[in-house]
Amino acid sequence: MSDLALSPEKITADLLPQKFSKRGMIWTGILIIICIAGAYAYFRQLKEGLIVTNMRDYVSWGIYISNFVFFVAISLVGSLITAVLRLANVHWSTPLTRIAEIIAVSAIVFASIIIVVDMGRPERFLNLFIHGRLQSPIIWDVVVIGTYFFLSLLLLYFPLLPDLKILIKNNNGSPKWLQRSYRFLGSFWKGSKEQFKISNKAITILCVTIIPVAFAIHTVTSWLFATTYRPGWDSTNFGAYFISGAFLVGAGAVVVAMYVFRKAYHLEKYITEFHFEKMGRIVVMLAFLYLYFNINEYLIPAFKMKKPEESHLTNLFAGEFAPLFWFAIFIGMIIPIIIMLFRRGRRPLPMFIAGIMVVVGAWFKRYLIVTPTLLHPFLPMSNVPVSFRHYFPSWEEWAIAMGSLAGALLVITFFARVFPIIPIHETIVEDERHA
């Protein structure tokens, strides 16, 4: 927050949810259209089957699983900003906690949805639970995703309680259904000392619990690949590699969201250049960490160049996937590092651009983790059709993937319309503490 102390009334007035502006309406409309296109594509997939996708016997995990890994990665941001920084008693991150938490919740919801989309027979989804084998990392993933969702929801809800009281009190002009929702969610919150004591203890417990669960979700997702003996996946490094990547993309997403909310809701007094400066340092550190794991992940197999790895690696470094690979490395890591390494690069606009680079680079990185390996099986089929040896998603796959991304953004957009995107009560307390 800016050094200038603000009155609680001013803070409340500034941070209360605002109606969509014209730009907000256009943004929401575009997202809804993309979601409808995705829903139509999914309807076609349900009707015709997975044949409408370009996934075949070789690439059976295509853009959907890449998207899933991306969503899982981005959801880690909740535990980074909220839990890690809160437990470390870092106060500057207060305005960013709710942004981080809603990104985490929406990402984990769409990670679950995209997995169901990838299933050829989604009506058999329940069989995962009825007939699932405890020995399979897929079941571990189902368990940790469910657990992480509930914990993220609770971590979003507990700190929201004092703000719900403020929302109920300042509900002039809100639609009736919204007022009823506020009352249902938080009318019992009186802000008594005992309630605060219980709530603060619960938040601390949540922060302690969510960190191992968040690590578990990313490690287990990496094990979906690493427990398979295939070039590009057969690595003991994968858990740490995934976690470091998840931290980076999550932090990048928060930077983008910070800039957008700051601009859209005129929150310059609350999300200041100081916050961008701090987040910039974090993103640089995380980008270096992820780059380090990438060097480990590619340099060592490339040094040994074992026969099964050879075609996979040469394809990445200088073959069919080389443009995408170097794009992901440079746009997703090296250029953002160069931008944010300098103080001038840690200002809002350069940070926003670097944040977008990190997120886009991360999406393509997930695609590169999933697809090229599948195109290089250990036991290639004889007389395999040409369509098996190349993969480019069909329009249905693109529409569904983009629809899911738009859906996640829509959840965040609607949340910011209904609830304060910066915690009002915590900001007032922080402001009083500074004063």
Add this chain to the structure above:
Amino acid sequence: MKDMRKIKILVLFFCLLIASYDIAAQNDSTKPELSVTIHHFVINNSFQYLLVETKTKVGNKWQPLKRQVLQLYLDSNKPENLITKVMTDSDGKAKALIPSGLKSLWDAYAIHKFIVVTEGTSKEEETITESEITKAKILIDTSNLDSTRTVNVRVMRPGNDTWVPLKDVDVKIGVRRLGGDLKIGDEETYTTDSLGEVSAEFKLDNLPGDTKGNLILIAKVEDNDQIGSLSIDKIVPWGKIYKPIGASDFGFGDRSLWAARGKAPIWLMMMAYSIIAGVCGVILYLIFRMIKIRKLGRKEIYISAAVNV
């Protein structure tokens, strides 16, 4: 004039050349080469059948003649001697059994003739192929003297009132296995002597048999010009007792990471369930804390309402 004559001769020569080529081409298209082979099989001296193989020459290659109708006759191609009418399969082959109605004719003579008539079509002409077979039988016996196991086989043909030995017939002796017949000794084939007999030492010690240690010995004569193909088998307890391998022998029944759902390792179950229980416990505790906050809030509402009253 001389030039004119030369031209006339040349024109005549070319006309003849073209005409001869056309005639040859017509002959080729109307009469493709056809090959019909008849095989007669007798199994265990009781069951017999015919196998007819047909081929046609396409270009320089022999190809199976598919879906060709064949009429099979015994001894003469009269309607009453018709064995059956069959159609060749995709390999150009057709099988037929000799019907019981021809038993008296079969029993009456020692030598028979099989006649195959291919039905004429627009492309092929009717052809008749014959094959002569002498009735024969094959017998198998075993002996086990001084730990030497021997297989004795006799091949005979009908004589006047009785069966007489058939010499100089090649016989294969083996043990029936899943992938084919395994020869019992060093020789590929054994030739019958003047008594129509062959003997072969059984050298396959420690060969796995069935669950009782039984092996199936087989003796066969293959595509003999005179007697066709004959085979006979005999069960002998000369193999090692086979113990069936169950799922448990491979460890599939044990608890392991690759076992079925109900066979998850105990350590994994304990670890996973204790982690799940621990995290669910935390979530439940937090939900109870939320209920407590709700209760505290409601209590405060009642107190303030009471104070106002």
